Amino acid sequence: MDRFFDILFSSIALLLLSPLLVSIAVTLRLTGEGEVLFLQERIGKSGETFKLFKFATMLKNSPNIGTGTVTMRGDPRVLPVGAFLRKTKMNELPQLFNIFFGDMSVIGPRPLTTQTFRAYSESTQRLITQVRPGLSGVGSIIFRGEEEIMHGATASIDFYANVIASYKGALEEWFISNKCLYIYFVAIFVTAWTVLVPSTKIAWRVFKDLPEPPTELKQVLNFSE
Numbered sequence: 317m318d319r320f321f322d323i324l325f326s327s328i329a330l331l332l333l334s335p336l337l338v339s340i341a342v343t344l345r346l347t348g349e350g351e352v353l354f355l356q357e358r359i360g361k362s363g364e365t366f367k368l369f370k371f372a373t374m375l376k377n378s379p380n381i382g383t384g385t386v387t388m389r390g391d392p393r394v395l396p397v398g399a400f401l402r403k404t405k406m407n408e409l410p411q412l413f414n415i416f417f418g419d420m421s422v423i424g425p426r427p428l429t430t431q432t433f434r435a436y437s438e439s440t441q442r443l444i445t446q447v448r449p450g451l452s453g454v455g456s457i458i459f460r461g462e463e464e465i466m467h468g469a470t471a472s473i474d475f476y477a478n479v480i481a482s483y484k485g486a487l488e489e490w491f492i493s494n495k496c497l498y499i500y501f502v503a504i505f506v507t508a509w510t511v512l513v514p515s516t517k518i519a520w521r522v523f524k525d526l527p528e529p530p531t532e533l534k535q536v537l538n539f540s541e
Contacts, residue, residue, distance in 0.1 A: 317497060318421060318422075318423075318497065318500050319418075319421075321422065321497075321500070322415050322416075322418075322420075322421050322422050323415075323416060325415075325422055325504075326412045326413075326415040326416040326422070327416060329412050330412050330413070330416065333409060333412075336406075336409075337409060337410070340371055340401070340406060340409075341371075343397060344371060344372055344397060347395070347396070347397050348372070348395040348396070348397060348398065349372070349375065349376055349395070351372035351376060352371065352372060353369055353370065353371065353372060353410060354369075354370045354371065354372040354373070354374070355367045355368065355369060355370075356368050356370070356429065357429070357430070358427035358428060358429060358449065359427065359428050359429075359430065359433045359445065359449075360419055360420070360427060360445075360448065360449055361445060361446070361447060361448045361449070362445055362446075363445045366414070366419040366427075367419075368411065368414060368419075368420075368427055369410035369411055369413050369414055370407050370408060370410055370411065371398075371401055371406065371407040371409065371410060372395075372398065373394055373395060373397075373398025373399070373401050373402050373407045374393045374394050374395060374398055375393045375395070404511075405511060408451060411451050412451070414451075415451060418448075419448070419449075420448055420449050420450060420451060421447070421448040421449070421450045421451075422450060422451055422452065422500070422504060423450045423451070423452055423453050423499070423500045423503045423504060424447055424448050424449045424450025424451075424453050424491070425444040425447065425449050425450060425453055425455060425488040425491065425492070426449060426450070426453060426455050426456050426484075426488075427449035427450075428449075432476075432481065435476060435477040435481035436481055436484075436485045437482075437485060440485035440486075440488065440489060443488070443489055443492050444485075444488050444489075444492065446492065447492060447495065452503060452504070452507040453488070453491055453503060454487050454488070454490065454491045454499075454503060454519075454523060454526070455484050455487040455488050455491065456507075457503065457506055457507055457510055457519045458484075458487055458519055458526070458529075458537055459480070459484055459487075459537070460510055460514070461514070461536070479530060479532055479533065480533070482530075483527070483529050483530055483533060486527040487526065487527060490523075490525075490526055490527055502522055502523075506518055506519050506522055506523075515538065516538075517538050517540040520538075520539060520540040521540065
């Protein structure tokens, strides 16, 4: 049933947002390196890979520079217009095509690169490949400011692998265990609300039995007891 709503919502969104999508495409074409779309291989359902669509926000060769596919706060690889698109999450809008084509769902675990996928435990990897990855989801909502977390003392691949990936994996496992149409629609609402009110704690109130974050992440994730 969620596939029906995926097609319906992505079709409507692409139609309504087409003027915005075209405007962003033209702006990117005329600025930075002139690239409009960034296509990157991600892990999908059943472990199969697919090309994820994003608006180009970083240097062309960024996956092979610095921290690879993990982006830090103030990352020098991010282009000026790209910083705005990333902050507003508008760089993710082309993934509506991924949803329409069936690579993704509106709600699901975040589609990962091979580097970030391998940071999960083997049991988590097996679980998240049982479902389509999502444009948004519980993990994406809770970690909406992930780039802000990755700075200073926490700006390291080890911190990502041992702290962030471990807890994010627990969130994705929670989603898969509780997956239903109710969670699907509630997650859409919470995503929209979070975009409008970034400081909100609504996710902790709506998804009341989420795994508790480790001490190092409680403050930055705006955790509410």
